[in-house]
């Protein structure tokens with residue numbers, strides 16, 4: 001099952017998926033001798049991966065001083081709130097492993113999601129050194145994504161205006177039609193695409209229905225999301241559609 005610069009990697013189960021994702025992250029880090037930028041996702045899909053990065057051998061393999069950690073979207077709730085994606089990542093591994101200066105949360109102690117979005121865009125552009133994305137010089141080494149039951153990625157929900165935004169890097173999303181029903185802040189498609197690799201994490205039978213829709217080519221944010229580099233769908237067997245499980 002392939003499409004332009006997209007391929008699917010099938011692994012046995014959730015444990016194998018976390019290990020395969022960690023291995024790909026290490027490969028991306030080893031391929032870049034300079035400063036690394038990883039764009040994480042929230043939700044439950046990446047949690048096992050994040051916890052794995054704090055354990056050996058990964059903890060010793062990661063050059064923590066030159067890896068920077070961003071988040072592809074967050075809920076517009078106070079940092080420290082259990083709904084906050086970056087809080088989940090910090091608890092899972094960043095607080096134990098990464099220099100604080102290398103962790104770049106979306107700041108939500110501002111008036112509204114739009115203000116948080118503008119602030120984060122400025123932080124990304126300052127880190128990147130320009131406000132113009134360049135396909136030859138990706139913003140991120142790796143973008144991690146989960147997929148919601150409606151086919152959303154980050155907080156780009158189907159049918160919402162944010163999915164069409166191409167002239168900004170980060171947008172405010174005033175409300176969400178899926179849990180948690182709180183405002184969001186999300187990177188846009190062009191910002192998410194600016195990466196050497198986009199890695200989807202699809203684990204468990206709960207993902208089977210939406211992965212079936214994705215593989216049928218339905219117009220979903222998950223199908224519109226595409227790396228300027230390599231797009232990889234990492235799926236365990238439980239997530240595969242019935243006809244793909246053999």
Ligand SMILES: O=C(O)[C@H](O)[C@@H](O)[C@H](O)[C@H](O)COP(=O)(O)O
Pocket residue numbers: 041042043044045046073074075085145146147148149152153154155
């Ligand atoms: O803020 C969020 O919730 C995530 O960034 C979101 O995009 C998530 O990746 C999908 O909703 C899948 O969520 P699960 O991994 O929990 O299935």
